[in-house]
Amino acid sequence: MRARLLAFVALGLLAVPPLQAVAHDDARPHRHPARNLRQNMLPAPWLTQQPAPSQPAQASQCLAIANAVPGVVYANFSQKAARKEEVTITYAGHSTYYIDTPDGVSVATDFSGVYTIGRLPHIATMNRAHSTHYTLSPDSRIQHVLHGWGEGGQPAKHNLAIGDIYIRNVTTDIRAFRFDSEALQKDANSIFIFEVAGLCIGHLGHLHHPLDETHFAAIGRLDILMVPIDGGYTMSVEGMSELTRRLRSSIVLPMHRFDTPLSDFHRRMGGQFEMEMKTSRSLTVSLGSLPKTPTIIVLDGV
Numbered sequence: 001m002r003a004r005l006l007a008f009v010a011l012g013l014l015a016v017p018p019l020q021a022v023a024h025d026d027a028r029p030h031r032h033p034a035r036n037l038r039q040n041m042l043p044a045p046w047l048t049q050q051p052a053p054s055q056p057a058q059a060s061q062c063l064a065i066a067n068a069v070p071g072v073v074y075a076n077f078s079q080k081a082a083r084k085e086e087v088t089i090t091y092a093g094h095s096t097y098y099i100d101t102p103d104g105v106s107v108a109t110d111f112s113g114v115y116t117i118g119r120l121p122h123i124a125t126m127n128r129a130h131s132t133h134y135t136l137s138p139d140s141r142i143q144h145v146l147h148g149w150g151e152g153g154q155p156a157k158h159n160l161a162i163g164d165i166y167i168r169n170v171t172t173d174i175r176a177f178r179f180d181s182e183a184l185q186k187d188a189n190s191i192f193i194f195e196v197a198g199l200c201i202g203h204l205g206h207l208h209h210p211l212d213e214t215h216f217a218a219i220g221r222l223d224i225l226m227v228p229i230d231g232g233y234t235m236s237v238e239g240m241s242e243l244t245r246r247l248r249s250s251i252v253l254p255m256h257r258f259d260t261p262l263s264d265f266h267r268r269m270g271g272q273f274e275m276e277m278k279t280s281r282s283l284t285v286s287l288g289s290l291p292k293t294p295t296i297i298v299l300d301g302v
Contacts, residue, residue: 060168062193062200063220085164085197086289089224090282091299092117094132095256097203097226101196105163109192109203109226113138117281123162125192129174129206130233148190148205156190165196170218174208191219198287199223202249206256207234211243223290225249228256229265241268248272250290253283254302266296 088100092108093115099107108116110133111124120141126134127148138145148169150156155171169190189208194201202222211219225247228234235243237260244252252273254265266275275296283299 060166060193060195060220061198062195062222063218086284086286087197087199087201088282088284089201089253089299090117091253091255091301092281093301095203095206095226095228097253097255099165099194099196099201101163101165103164105165105196107165107167107194110205111135111138111142123160123165123167125167125169125190125203127174127189127205129189129208133206146192148192149188155186158190158192165194167195168193170215172205172207172209172211172215174206191215193219193222199285202226202247204228204234204243207240207243209235210239211246216246219247222247222249223287224251224253224285226253226255229254229260230256230258231260233258237265238268241265245269245272248294250294251283251285252294252296254296254298257302262296262298269296 085102087102090098090100092098094112095110096112096115097109098117098121099109101107105123106119106121107123107125108121109125110127111121112126112132113135114132120139122142123144123146124138124142125146125148128134134147144160144162146156146158146160146167146169148156148171150171156169158167158169160167169192172189172191174185174188189205191205191207192203194203200221201224202219203226205228207228225244227240227244229237229240231237234240234256254262262275266273273294273296274291275298277298279300281300283297
């Protein structure tokens, strides 16, 4: 079968030499500094629910090539399975979302240790454009730390299957200097893709440039998109809006917002997306509960 053409990569974490901390990208105050302070003072408990042991990497169910294989039906794409398997996504702050799977595996995106929900994740993904998106000294109780950058000039390559979640990445470049769009560090950022309960969830990280057709092909389908809308530290609001329209995910979760008016981001969708404001920091979703019209969902604190 053509599906076997997708290579199985052995599970492995990249050992990265110490890096010098880089500049903060959030010189402006956080939107909820008092709440962030209270939240981050919470003790990080021992992980009481351990995920299943990691497994060899699997074929992606979000890539177009996988979906195009004739006669293949993925069992967890059924509506029956989707109704039973719900994923909870919680906004911790800045670019950090926690993803909690039906089997109890917890993932934190762009994890620096500053933005938490009072507990440690099992898995932490990181990007190094700025020090608010990574840490070189994570809590030793975090079982898997996935750097979005590689070493020795090689791009990061992740294919991690643990419990009921499969994690892979697509690398992009970052600016070497904060406002110098011409100076790029190749493959120094990762778009992380989380495949769980039939859902394809993408986190753009600290994306600095438009994506080309190679990127889109490597990303595949995204049901849920986590997109930075700061308007300058990453890309312009117009640039992120264009990218969001192209991916056309069922749910768009803004992050890394700073002062960008949500109405501005929504307006640039050209009427193709609805917008829904939530009073909760968490969203529980399944494949069967995805909105019929693409929707920007703004969780509390964004």
